[in-house]
Amino acid sequence: MSEPDVFGALANPTRRAVLRLLLDEGEQPVQRLADHFAMRRPSLSEHLRVLKDAGLVVERPAGRQRLYSLRPEPLREVADWLDPYERFWRARLTALRDVLEDLPDE
Amino acid sequence: MSDPSTVSVDQYLPHPPTTVWRALTDSDLLGRWLMPNDFAPVVGHRFTFRTDPRPGQEFDGTVHCEVLDLDPPRLLRWAWRGGRLDTVVTWTLVAEGKGTRLFLDHAGFDPDDPVQQRTRDLLGGGWRSHVLRRLTETLTSPTP
Numbered sequence: 529m530s531e532p533d534v535f536g537a538l539a540n541p542t543r544r545a546v547l548r549l550l551l552d553e554g555e556q557p558v559q560r561l562a563d564h565f566a567m568r569r570p571s572l573s574e575h576l577r578v579l580k581d582a583g584l585v586v587e588r589p590a591g592r593q594r595l596y597s598l599r600p601e602p603l604r605e606v607a608d609w610l611d612p613y614e615r616f617w618r619a620r621l622t623a624l625r626d627v628l629e630d631l632p633d634e
Numbered sequence: 635m636s637d638p639s640t641v642s643v644d645q646y647l648p649h650p651p652t653t654v655w656r657a658l659t660d661s662d663l664l665g666r667w668l669m670p671n672d673f674a675p676v677v678g679h680r681f682t683f684r685t686d687p688r689p690g691q692e693f694d695g696t697v698h699c700e701v702l703d704l705d706p707p708r709l710l711r712w713a714w715r716g717g718r719l720d721t722v723v724t725w726t727l728v729a730e731g732k733g734t735r736l737f738l739d740h741a742g743f744d745p746d747d748p749v750q751q752r753t754r755d756l757l758g759g760g761w762r763s764h765v766l767r768r769l770t771e772t773l774t775s776p777t778p
Contacts, residue, residue: 620667621738624645624654625645627663628657631649633650633653
């Protein structure tokens with residue numbers, strides 16, 4: 529499958545914990561993330577690679593470190609899939625806003 | 635917010651509640667942004683919305699509704715039944731600045747529905763209700 533596998537990336541509890549840490553604490557180096565997990569750093573790096581391939585995290589070099597941060601955009605797709613009604617109502621409310629544009633206020 | 639049986643959405647609209655109320659309770663206007671209907675603003679009135687059928691969800695394209703509450707221009711509540719759904723839609727209008735904050739709560743979804751169940755198993759614990767919601771909120775551009 530050539531499309532990024534967001535669902536596959538989210539299906540793993542360690543990777544979800546990494547995303548939660550990045551959400552709560554912001555951008556950080558891999559070593560600080562590793563402090564939260566009882567696993568060897570190469571294993572964590574592999575999880576980060578999966579998250580990066582799914583487009584859920586981005587990394588950038590800073591000196592000798594690599595800093596990781598969250599990229600939440602792909603989660604919109606997941607949210608839409610989880611909540612088709614939320615998507616339905618958001619679209620309808622946008623249509624309502626357009627209808628109101630044509631109405632005189634009383 | 636985190637109740638899996640309720641979908642909640644809100645929207646700021648730059649119009650006073652009386653104008654928004656009209657768009658919610660005039661059958662023709664309602665048809666323009668939601669679906670064709672025979673709504674009338676009378677408690678107890680039974681009406682339908684018509685849309686495309688979705689056979690996969692056992693939905694024949696008709697939403698059977700009933701006006702449960704009507705408090706102009708503050709609150710409007712409908713029963714919303716169709717396919718496997720037996721739910722309640724509540725509109726709440728709150729004046730905000732020169733406009734209106736419109737809240738929608740669509741309640742009564744079955745958290746034990748197999749599709750939802752599988753998704754919860756996949757994502758685990760409070761991930762869907764808390765983390766994912768916060769994440770998607772960060773994507774929603776703030777309204778004025």
